Amino acid sequence: MRSWPRPEIPLLPGKGQIPAIHDSALGEKVASAQPDATTATIYVCGITPYDAAHMGHAATYLAFDLLIRAWIDAGRQVTYAQCVTDVDDPLLERAEQTGQDWRELAEEQTEVFRREMASLHLVPPDHYVAVADIAEQIAQAGLVLQESGWAYPVPVDDAGPDLYADLSADQLFGQVAHLDAKTMDELFAERGGDPDRVGKRHRLDPLLWRARRPGEPWWDSPLGQGRPGWHIECSVIAASRLGVPFDIQGGGKDLFFPHHEMSISHLRGLTGVASPVGAHVHTGVIGLDGTKMSKSLGNLVLVSDLVAAGSPPAAIRLALISQHYRLDRDWTDTLLAEATQRLAAWSEGLAAASDEGVDVGEGDPQAVATLERMRTALADDLDSPAAIAAVDEYVASGPPTPGGVALVRGAIGGLLGVELG
Numbered sequence: 001m002r003s004w005p006r007p008e009i010p011l012l013p014g015k016g017q018i019p020a021i022h023d024s025a026l027g028e029k030v031a032s033a034q035p036d037a038t039t040a041t042i043y044v045c046g047i048t049p050y051d052a053a054h055m056g057h058a059a060t061y062l063a064f065d066l067l068i069r070a071w072i073d074a075g076r077q078v079t080y081a082q083c084v085t086d087v088d089d090p091l092l093e094r095a096e097q098t099g100q101d102w103r104e105l106a107e108e109q110t111e112v113f114r115r116e117m118a119s120l121h122l123v124p125p126d127h128y129v130a131v132a133d134i135a136e137q138i139a140q141a142g143l144v145l146q147e148s149g150w151a152y153p154v155p156v157d158d159a160g161p162d163l164y165a166d167l168s169a170d171q172l173f174g175q176v177a178h179l180d181a182k183t184m185d186e187l188f189a190e191r192g193g194d195p196d197r198v199g200k201r202h203r204l205d206p207l208l209w210r211a212r213r214p215g216e217p218w219w220d221s222p223l224g225q226g227r228p229g230w231h232i233e234c235s236v237i238a239a240s241r242l243g244v245p246f247d248i249q250g251g252g253k254d255l256f257f258p259h260h261e262m263s264i265s266h267l268r269g270l271t272g273v274a275s276p277v278g279a280h281v282h283t284g285v286i287g288l289d290g291t292k293m294s295k296s297l298g299n300l301v302l303v304s305d306l307v308a309a310g311s312p313p314a315a316i317r318l319a320l321i322s323q324h325y326r327l328d329r330d331w332t333d334t335l336l337a338e339a340t341q342r343l344a345a346w347s348e349g350l351a352a353a354s355d356e357g358v359d360v361g362e363g364d365p366q367a368v369a370t371l372e373r374m375r376t377a378l379a380d381d382l383d384s385p386a387a388i389a390a391v392d393e394y395v396a397s398g399p400p401t402p403g404g405v406a407l408v409r410g411a412i413g414g415l416l417g418v419e420l421g
Contacts, residue, residue, distance in 0.1 A: 001084060001128050002114075003114070004118040004122075004124045005124070009123070009413070010409075010411075010414040012371065012411060012415075013371075014372075015073070016073030016375045016415075018031060018033050018071070018379070019032045019379045020380060024176075024177075024280045024281065024282045032067060032247060032281075034278070038075075040079075041079045041247045042067070042079075043249050044081075044251060045250070045259065047084060047085065047109075048085040049091065049106045049108075050095075050105060051094070051109060052303070053304075054303070055286045056285065057113075058320055059283060059284075060252050062120065062122065062317060063325035064281075065122045066321065066325070066382045069417060072123075079127075080124075081126065081127040081129065081241040083129050083234055084128065084131065086107075087227050091105065092217070106130075106132070116303040119313040121314075121418075121419060122417070131233045134233070135221065136219055136221050138209070138233055139223045140221070141236045141266070144270060145208065150170070150266075150269035151269075154200060159213060163207070163208045163229075164200055164205045164207055165232075166201055166202070167204055167206075167265060170268055172265075172268060172274060174261070176256070176261040176280060177256050184257060184258070185203055187257050191254065191259070204258070206258065207229035208232050208266075209227075209232075210227050210228070211225070211226040212227075231258070231262035231263045232266050234259070234263040235264075235267045238267065244267060244276045245273060245278060246278070247278040248277070248279055248280075249264070250281045252282060253284060256282050284327045284329060285329075286328075288301060303316060312340065314421075315340040316339070317416075318339040319335045319336045319338070321388070321416065322335070324382075326381075342392070343421075345395060346395055347421040349400070350408060364407065366394060370390050370393070370407075371411045374411050378415060384416065387416060388416070391412060391416075395408075
């Protein structure tokens with residue numbers, strides 16, 4: 001599946017730092033990539049394309065975009081993989097409600113997402129993978145788990161069987177989210193699980209392969225006709241596109257359990273690697289009037305609507321990164337208005353001197369110091385508010401030099417991904 005165009009990322013003098021990042025599983029900051037490596041690898045869970053992207057989606061992908069930009073600034077060769085869950089119950093239900101073919105709906109909404117991510121200047125995935133394109137590969141992974149005792153069939157009337165992972169085979173299960181049994185059971189039921197499914201060995205065992213049902217999409221496979229379960233898709237994409245171990249598994253905090261716990265368990269079963277991921281990184285929830293934005297609730301603020309109403313994409317991006325990525329926070333009109341004013345101030349303040357024919361940073365030690373403050377801030381768990389504050393102080397300090405303009409504009413574009421007018 002094609003991704004979206006890659007934005008131009010200005011090259012900055014010197015070299016940035018490898019960020020320390022908050023690992024949700026450990027509850028502390030760790031190196032986001034191996035210190036002695038030349039590469040960095042990241043997997044971020046993608047969308048289920050049955051509606052447009054809202055601020056919660058945008059905030060999540062922007063957080064990992066900041067990390068990728070920091071890695072690039074530190075001289076790392078980055079490999080980035082992301083899925084598109086284009087075979088899933090919510091999408092199939094929406095397609096049935098609207099009378100639209102599920103494939104057309106998925107491609108239509110994926111294209112909207114591509115346009116929105118491009119408008120926000122996000123670095124695209126190197127591997128942008130639709131589940132429908134790897135269904136047979138997922139089935140093969142399910143077969144591997146079954147043959148090694150990590151999965152088992154559950155009979156289905158007039159079909160089947162379905163295939164479920166046997167979590168009792170994974171002695172390390174639970175070490176990602178560190179939740180008690182009651183909480184895991186509740187979250188599994190709330191977030192797409194089927195704890196009461198008859199025939200399962202354990203309530204938390206997740207579906208790997210769903211046997212063909214009337215009216216549902218299906219593929220021929222070594223497991224019979226059917227379609228993939230949810231968590232296994234990310235395991236297969238990460239292992240095949242990044243290799244194991246990879247540096248970062250990322251997504252919104254609502255994916256911590258069961259999705260990330262389950263997908264890492266499947267990776268253990270498929271690869272035999274006890275710790276397939278360097279760090280688990282999760283973003284905070286974006287709400288509206290104190291309630292989390294979600295498609296099911298319909299309380300959405302959409303990127304596409306804001307742009308259509310005249311908001312500059314750069315202001316939307318700046319608004320979302322003006323607060324720390326791990327915070328639960330509300331999207332407000334005030335937040336966008338403040339970002340729009342800041343964007344205008346930066347554009348005006350950094351347009352005061354021509355940068356033609358000068359060396360970047362020449363004659364402006366304060367600009368050099370601003371770049372280093374931005375790098376240091378982002379190296380500390382992607383502290384984008386501190387990086388923004390450094391730019392604010394530089395712009396407010398007085399008329400910049402031509403070399404300073406070139407350097408700070410480059411830092412804003414390269415590290416923060418904000419394009420000035």
